[in-house]
Every structure is written in C-alpha cells, then in structure tokens.
Amino acid sequence: MQALLIANPNYSEFTQAAWEVLRKPNLSMQWYIIPILLIFIYIVSKELSEGHVQLVLAGAALWLVDIWNEIWNSYICAVSGHAPVWGTPPGADINGIGLAGQGSAFNILIGYNIEISFMFFIMGIASCLMLPKDKKAKILGINNRIFFACVMTTLAVCVECFLNYANVLTWEWSFWQRGCPWILWIIGYLPFFSAAYYTYDRPTTKQSFKAVGVLAALDIVGIIVGAALNWI
Amino acid sequence: MVPEILNIADFPGALAILIGATIIDLSIVGVAFKDFLSKGEKKEEPKEEPKE
Numbered sequence: 512m513q514a515l516l517i518a519n520p521n522y523s524e525f526t527q528a529a530w531e532v533l534r535k536p537n538l539s540m541q542w543y544i545i546p547i548l549l550i551f552i553y554i555v556s557k558e559l560s561e562g563h564v565q566l567v568l569a570g571a572a573l574w575l576v577d578i579w580n581e582i583w584n585s586y587i588c589a590v591s592g593h594a595p596v597w598g599t600p601p602g603a604d605i606n607g608i609g610l611a612g613q614g615s616a617f618n619i620l621i622g623y624n625i626e627i628s629f630m631f632f633i634m635g636i637a638s639c640l641m642l643p644k645d646k647k648a649k650i651l652g653i654n655n656r657i658f659f660a661c662v663m664t665t666l667a668v669c670v671e672c673f674l675n676y677a678n679v680l681t682w683e684w685s686f687w688q689r690g691c692p693w694i695l696w697i698i699g700y701l702p703f704f705s706a707a708y709y710t711y712d713r714p715t716t717k718q719s720f721k722a723v724g725v726l727a728a729l730d731i732v733g734i735i736v737g738a739a740l741n742w743i
Numbered sequence: 744m745v746p747e748i749l750n751i752a753d754f755p756g757a758l759a760i761l762i763g764a765t766i767i768d769l770s771i772v773g774v775a776f777k778d779f780l781s782k783g784e785k786k787e788e789p790k791e792e793p794k795e
Contacts, residue, residue, distance in 0.1 A: 523747065576771060583764035591757040593749055646779075656779040684749045698768040705775035712778065729767070 521592045525681040526621065528600040533618050539601065544616040544625055551629050554636060566639050568719040569711035573635030574628070575726035576706045580699065581623035582733035582743060588621050589742035594683040597622040602679075614679075620743060635707040638663050646712055656712070660704040667700045668692050 522530060532539045558567050588595035599622050601614030615624030641663075643655050650658040672689045674680035686694055706726065713719040737743030751758050 576768075579767070580764070583760055586760045586764075587757045590760055591749070591754040593754075596761075654779045657776060660775075683747065684751055686751055688748070697772075698765050702768040702771040705772045709775035709778055 519589075519592050522588075523594040523683055525598050525600045525683065526588060526594045529595075529598050529618060529621050532601050532614065533621060536617050539614060539616055539618065541616040547626070547629050551633060554633060558636065564716050565711055565713065565719045566636055568716070568723050569639045569707040570632045570635030571723050572710035572726055573638070573703045573707040574632040575723065575730055576703050577627070577631045578623070578730045579726070579733060580702075581620045581627075582730065582737055584622045585620045585737060585743040589737075589740075594681075595622045596682070596684050596687050598681040598683070599624045599627070599679070600681060631703070634667075635703075638704055639707055639711045642708065642711070656708045660701060660708060663704045664696055664700040667703075668696050671695060671699070 555567055555570075584595045584597060588598075599615055599618060601618075615626055617625040619625060619628065638659065642659060646656065648655045653661075671680065672692060675682050675689055682688055685691075706722070710719050710722040713722060734743065751761060
C-alpha cells in the first residue's frame with residue numbers, strides 16, 4: 512500500500528525520515544513482529560476462552576481511541592506542512608539524522624507503528640485486570656476507575672517522556688514537550704483509559720460492543736476523510 | 744540533532760484540528776467520568792411504602 516501522505520519539502524527532517532518508510536514494509540519489516548503477533552493472539556484467545564469478552568472489548572476501546580489520536584496527528588502533519596505532534600521516525604540508518612535504534616517494523620501512520628498498535632490493545636486489557644471488582648469502591652476517597660485512569664495515565668506519560676528522551680518518539684510542537692506534559696496527559700492518555708474502563712463496566716456485553724462500535728465508527732470516518740484529502 | 748520547535752498559533756489549520764480533536768477526546772473522558780461518578784455515588788434510597 513503506497514503512502515497517501517504527500518511529501519512536502521517543508522517537512523522537518525524527522526517527518527521526512529518517517530515519511531520515507533510510511534507503509535513500506537519492504538524497507539522496515541523485521542522478524543520480531545511475528546512473535547509479538549503470536550503473543551497478542553495468545554492473550555486475546557486466552558481471555559475469550561475464559562469468557563472475558565468485555566475485557567477484550569476494553570482493550571479494543573483503548574486501541575481505537577489511540578487510533579483516533581493517531582489520525583488527527585496525521586491531519587496536523589499534513590495541514591501544517593511541517594510535523595506531526597508526535598512522530599515515529601526510523602532509526603539512524605535512514606538519512607543519518609542521529610535517531611536511536613532501528614525504528615519500527617512497520618509504520619502505519621506518521622506517528623503510529625505496529626509496535627504501538629499491539630502495545631495499546633494489550634495495555635487496555637492489562638489495565639482492566641488491575642481494577643477492583645467493586646465498581647463503587649473508592650481509593651483515597653476517589654472512585655477507583657478515576658483513580659486508576661489517572662495513575663495509568665501518569666505512568667504512560669512518564670514512559671512517553673522517556674521514549675522522547677531516547678529519541679525514538681519525536682515531539683516538535685511547543686505545546687507537546689517534556690516540559691509541559693499536561694496536554695499529553697489530558698488528551699494523550701486520559702481518554703484511552705477512560706474509554707477502556709467505560710467499555711469494561713457496561714452492564715451487558717452488547718453495550719460494550721456498542722461502545723466499541725461508536726469508537727470504531729469515529730475512526731472509520733477519520734480514515735475515510737483523511738484518505739480522501741491525502742492527510743493520512 | 745535538535746529539531747525546530749513549532750508554535751501551533753502560527754498554523755491556524757492545525758490549531759483548528761487540535762481544538763476539534765481535543766473536544767472529542769474530552770467528550771470521551773466526560774462520558775466515562777460521568778458514568779464512573781454516577782456509579783460511585785449512586786445510593787439506593789429506601790422505597791417509601793405507599794400510604795393507604
């Protein structure tokens with residue numbers, strides 16, 4: 512599949528580097544992604560075999576909210592003509608721009624790769640396994656769902672800051688920097704865990720499917736619009 | 744390499760997308776938190792016996 516995003520000479524070096532491997536597995540694919548795929552299949556299969564359908568749907572919810580963010584991140588890259596809010600450029604081998612590591616096995620969008628995709632689905636499942644069974648229970652006087660959403664968001668932002676520090680996740684906008692991570696906290700991760708816990712807590716599996724369906728519809732519209740405008 | 748830091752205010756189109764995306768993201772949080780709080784604070788009130 513050819514990249515739809517049109518190359519722009521004004522793109523930053525990180526963006527140019529990411530663009531060059533965007534949806535080009537022949538340039539980036541690596542074997543390690545196959546065992547990760549199998550680990551993912553094992554986790555989902557095990558949970559489904561034990562009847563934990565809503566747990567898997569919670570993972571899907573977190574994954575879908577992240578895809579929504581990745582879509583608008585691509586929009587910002589295309590519309591600004593300079594850079595995405597976050598980028599996942601390849602490693603030092605490409606363009607010699609001094610980035611760490613070897614990059615992703617497969618860049619799906621300008622700031623989204625196959626590793627992130629598997630990671631977020633599994634994160635959704637794992638974060639719900641931590642929740643108390645009692646939905647009403649309070650921790651430090653706070654509803655436990657809100658408490659865990661805030662704690663997990665904070666931990667995830669810390670990991671993001673480390674990835675940025677390590678130069679595998681590039682941030683080129685002033686409002687999205689390690690020095691001011693609160694926007695990243697509020698719209699980067701809090702919606703992820705909120706959606707996962709909301710989906711997990713639905714009274715029926717049908718309602719969980721409905722929640723996931725709404726998020727999937729949002730993503731599908733975003734992808735169609737982005738593809739039509741060559742923004743993704 | 745140190746990248747050039749961009750200011751969103753210089754890119755109105757990107758700013759509009761960011762605002763729209765933020766509204767949707769915060770809506771997701773709002774719907775979920777409303778549900779969490781309603782469950783966390785909801786108390787069953789004893790039903791009143793109908794007066795005869």
